Amino acid sequence: MEVGSLPVELWRVILAYLPLPDLGRCCQVCRAWRELVISLDNTRWRQLCLRCPECRHPNWPSQPHLEPPSWREALKQHAMATRTWTQNGPELQSSACLLFFRRRKDRRVWHVGPGLEFETLRGALGAVGPYDRVVLHPGVYEEQAEVVLKMPVELVGLGRLGEVALLVCMEQQCPTARLCNLVFMPPWFSTVVYKTSWGHVQLDNCNFEGAQLQIRGPGTCQARFCSFSRGSSAHLVGVVLSLFDSCDFSGSDTASVTVEGPPVSERNWACKHLAALARTFPSCGMSGSFNCPPFAGSNAGRKQLGANDKKEPVSLEDFQRRQELDRDPVAQMLAASTLGCILRRCLLREGKGGVHLSNYGQARLEGNILRGLNYAVRCIQNSTIVMLRNEVCECRASGVFLRLSAQGLIAENNIHSNGEAGLDIRKGAYPIIVCNKIHSGLRSGVVVLGNGKGSIRSNQIFNNKEAGVYILFSGNPVVSGNHIFQGQAAGIAINENGRGMISENVIKENQWGGVDIRRGGDPILRNNYICYGYSDGVVVGERGRGLIEGNHVYCNKGCGVWVMSSSLPQLLGNYVTHNCMYGLAVFCRKDPENMDAREGNWAGEGQENLNEEGELFAWESDLDSEDERHSARRSISVALVESNCINYNGAVGLYVKSSEPLNVFANLVNGNRGTGVAVLQSSQLTRLVTNCILENARGGVTVEKDCRVELRGNGIYKNCGHGVTFTGNGQIVENDVVGNRGYGIQVSGSVDIKVLRNRVQPAQGCGIAVLGPVKGVVHDNLLFQGHPGNKKMLLHMDPGNDSCVLRNNSVLRHNNSCTSAPPWVLENPPPRPLASSPSGLASSQYPSRLGISMTTRISATVESGCHNGSMFCSIL
Numbered sequence: 001m002e003v004g005s006l007p008v009e010l011w012r013v014i015l016a017y018l019p020l021p022d023l024g025r026c027c028q029v030c031r032a033w034r035e036l037v038i039s040l041d042n043t044r045w046r047q048l049c050l051r052c053p054e055c056r057h058p059n060w061p062s063q064p065h066l067e068p069p070s071w072r073e074a075l076k077q078h079a080m081a082t083r084t085w086t087q088n089g090p091e092l093q094s095s096a097c098l099l100f101f102r103r104r105k106d107r108r109v110w111h112v113g114p115g116l117e118f119e120t121l122r123g124a125l126g127a128v129g130p131y132d133r134v135v136l137h138p139g140v141y142e143e144q145a146e147v148v149l150k151m152p153v154e155l156v157g158l159g160r161l162g163e164v165a166l167l168v169c170m171e172q173q174c175p176t177a178r179l180c181n182l183v184f185m186p187p188w189f190s191t192v193v194y195k196t197s198w199g200h201v202q203l204d205n206c207n208f209e210g211a212q213l214q215i216r217g218p219g220t221c222q223a224r225f226c227s228f229s230r231g232s233s234a235h236l237v238g239v240v241l242s243l244f245d246s247c248d249f250s251g252s253d254t255a256s257v258t259v260e261g262p263p264v265s266e267r268n269w270a271c272k273h274l275a276a277l278a279r280t281f282p283s284c285g286m287s288g289s290f291n292c293p294p295f296a297g298s299n300a301g302r303k304q305l306g307a308n309d310k311k312e313p314v315s316l317e318d319f320q321r322r323q324e325l326d327r328d329p330v331a332q333m334l335a336a337s338t339l340g341c342i343l344r345r346c347l348l349r350e351g352k353g354g355v356h357l358s359n360y361g362q363a364r365l366e367g368n369i370l371r372g373l374n375y376a377v378r379c380i381q382n383s384t385i386v387m388l389r390n391e392v393c394e395c396r397a398s399g400v401f402l403r404l405s406a407q408g409l410i411a412e413n414n415i416h417s418n419g420e421a422g423l424d425i426r427k428g429a430y431p432i433i434v435c436n437k438i439h440s441g442l443r444s445g446v447v448v449l450g451n452g453k454g455s456i457r458s459n460q461i462f463n464n465k466e467a468g469v470y471i472l473f474s475g476n477p478v479v480s481g482n483h484i485f486q487g488q489a490a491g492i493a494i495n496e497n498g499r500g501m502i503s504e505n506v507i508k509e510n511q512w513g514g515v516d517i518r519r520g521g522d523p524i525l526r527n528n529y530i531c532y533g534y535s536d537g538v539v540v541g542e543r544g545r546g547l548i549e550g551n552h553v554y555c556n557k558g559c560g561v562w563v564m565s566s567s568l569p570q571l572l573g574n575y576v577t578h579n580c581m582y583g584l585a586v587f588c589r590k591d592p593e594n595m596d597a598r599e600g601n602w603a604g605e606g607q608e609n610l611n612e613e614g615e616l617f618a619w620e621s622d623l624d625s626e627d628e629r630h631s632a633r634r635s636i637s638v639a640l641v642e643s644n645c646i647n648y649n650g651a652v653g654l655y656v657k658s659s660e661p662l663n664v665f666a667n668l669v670n671g672n673r674g675t676g677v678a679v680l681q682s683s684q685l686t687r688l689v690t691n692c693i694l695e696n697a698r699g700g701v702t703v704e705k706d707c708r709v710e711l712r713g714n715g716i717y718k719n720c721g722h723g724v725t726f727t728g729n730g731q732i733v734e735n736d737v738v739g740n741r742g743y744g745i746q747v748s749g750s751v752d753i754k755v756l757r758n759r760v761q762p763a764q765g766c767g768i769a770v771l772g773p774v775k776g777v778v779h780d781n782l783l784f785q786g787h788p789g790n791k792k793m794l795l796h797m798d799p800g801n802d803s804c805v806l807r808n809n810s811v812l813r814h815n816n817s818c819t820s821a822p823p824w825v826l827e828n829p830p831p832r833p834l835a836s837s838p839s840g841l842a843s844s845q846y847p848s849r850l851g852i853s854m855t856t857r858i859s860a861t862v863e864s865g866c867h868n869g870s871m872f873c874s875i876l
Contacts, residue, residue, distance in 0.1 A: 113137030252351030494521035
């Protein structure tokens with residue numbers, strides 16, 4: 001019969017009445033018939049799939065509202081799965097292969113129920129042969145003692161799920177078994193309803209109510225479309241491989257799935273089969289056999305049939321994630337080698353715990369949803385977890401918790417809206433956390449403490465109520481390449497002796513400091529972009545330490561860098577630009593009394609203990625000694641600010657109000673709206689050496705009363721106020737103070753000071769002015785009057801001051817009568833640092849390290865031709 005004899009639409013109506021066997025025969029007629037049958041995917045195939053009592057919606061339980069790519073393919077996969085429990089089953093006794101297969105083909109079907117062949121399950125199991133099928137008719141079957149399965153058998157409930165209930169405790173002592181469409185409830189004498197220690201069991205479309213499934217290695221399990229409710233759980237000990245696919249876990253009293261013990265060395269016959277099934281579900285982002293899987297509930301990765309099937313394009317974000325994972329051999333190794341218990345497309349909800357691993361256990365979670373639990377995943381005691389593309393949300397404590405040398409790969413998960421940290425890493429745990437979204441938590445995004453380690457990279461961490469990443473109690477992770485933004489507290493907080501390598505992150509739009517370091521925090525903060533924050537860019541609070549190098553800190557509404565004087569950071573080669581307040585501020589005051597409120601009580605999170613398990617964390621035992629912690633870092637006793645660009649900030653470039661010594665070397669302080677450097681309080685020595693202080697809106701350097709400052713080898717150019725205003729004690733030695741609008745150097749008050757070997761050229765005003773009862777010496781300075789209209793004395797000291805000694809100072813004045821004079825040049829020594837940094841240069845255009853160029857020549861041409869003649873100063 002030709003297909004073309006009737007319209008295609010009419011053929012579809014006719015074929016829609018055929019049962020499943022007849023549809024299969026029609027597919028084998030010819031290609032045209034096959035295409036017609038396949039085109040019934042959304043009609044007849046959908047009906048057959050949903051009406052099958054042994055089959056649930058293909059996207060159950062996590063996303064049953066979504067259509068699968070192919071209903072026919074879903075029904076095919078289910079039909080194939082019903083036979084896989086015998087796919088590679090071994091022969092029970094020595095016999096020929098033909099006899100073995102004939103026996104399986106001729107297996108009998110036994111019926112159990114009132115008025116049938118057997119009225120009890122125990123009676124039927126005593127009569128069955130290998131691979132027979134036992135059909136239980138609707139009813140409740142209760143056994144008063146443990147039932148032992150000694151023969152491979154298939155137990156199937158007849159009718160809808162829930163019409164056949166078993167109150168039994170079954171122990172499997174045979175190579176394989178299948179249970180389908182059954183409800184398991186615990187008998188009076190045990191909560192364990194099914195257990196095996198060496199065979200393979202397949203569970204399809206079963207419900208466990210208040211009961212426990214127990215698998216011990218080398219036993220294996222494959223559970224599909226099963227429900228574990230009312231405190232039910234699965235307990236796996238020493239499993240080599242078990243698979244839970246599309247299962248629903250709810251209302252657990254402990255963990256929904258517990259995995260403990262290392263995989264045993266022995267294997268059963270089903271391991272090879274289960275490993276092949278595990279490979280059919282694609283993993284995340286790996287090259288070769290590891291491709292990006294869909295989100296929970298999807299059927300991508302299976303062979304898709306039908307004219308309406310489409311390939312989804314790979315987005316740029318997915319491609320970048322793949323690149324990130326492809327370049328990490330450790331992540332690839334973990335993704336390829338970690339098996340144990342595999343959960344995929346499962347829903348774990350509304351209970352105490354999701355998955356608990358201990359004592360070298362292994363588990364793999366792919367495409368699951370873990371929601372509304374006390375915790376989603378707890379991995380301890382050298383266990384290994386691989387989590388790929390799961391959703392972890394609304395947990396009352398931390399979402400994922402790792403401690404006691406646990407490890408694993410946590411990649412491309414959506415972790416959000418949890419009551420504690422999204423990820424909590426403690427006590428030597430070392431996971432790889434990559435390409436996740438960690439957001440909207442009621443506390444921090446990631447917490448690393450108690451000697452926790454790990455690699456945290458290429459994640460999006462945003463909108464958490466506390467710090468995006470919080471490191472304390474000797475936590476020491478690598479945090480790199482993350483996008484940490486829009487947090488309601490700090491972007492990254494390092495506290496209570498926390499450490500860590502923090503590099504190449506984008507940290508922006510956080511309510512508090514982009515990076516906050518306090519109370520012994522000692523990280524390496526390198527090459528990050530810290531920007532657009534609603535407070536300070538980097539905060540180094542009380543007793544903070546750390547190497548802060550090569551960062552771009554810009555466009556923050558507070559200070560670029562805020563440092564407390566009791567801290568000892570090293571700031572090297574950073575770009576601190578376009579911040580609304582000070583570029584770098586060093587304050588003497590301690591943390592204010594309400595600092596705990598500002599920090600969001602982070603210490604409380606660090607001290608969290610799990611009272612339900614009676615755990616108490618003794619943090620003192622986890623802390624390294626100070627010698628060990630700093631053995632790899634050059635030890636410093638004075639805070640260091642070196643080779644930074646501090647440009648175009650809204651107030652003073654470098655603001656110092658400190659009670660501790662400070663070294664400020666080789667920085668560029670340029671274009672700030674206040675004074676370049678202001679030292680307002682410094683009971684200890686502040687050293688300003690070889691800095692370039694250029695074109696600031698007020699003075700170049702201001703030193704207030706009672707401060708101790710050494711100003712040596714700096715270039716102070718073209719500032720809008722005085723070059724140097726000094727009312728403190730100290731030295732001003734070998735500086736170039738050129739082109740400033742006010743005085744070159746103004747010294748005043750009852751101070752003791754040395755002004756030695758400076759070269760001064762004011763645009764207006766005095767070169768060096770000594771005002772008031774100043775003590776000290778002013779000698780060997782070179783002063784030159786740069787502008788012809790400047791009539792002020794180049795060297796001025798108040799009359800009556802006999803405490804200050806002026807000696808060997810060279811003063812070059814205007815003299816219009818002279819006809820020639822040699823130029824005045826800064827070439828021996830060369831000019832002190834002068835940066836060639838255009839005022840419009842954006843912060844993103846700066847190189848990774850500060851480069852200060854040296855001018856080769858600053859000269860004044862003499863127009864009149866004589867040494868004392870009229871001169872015009874040209875700064876090149």
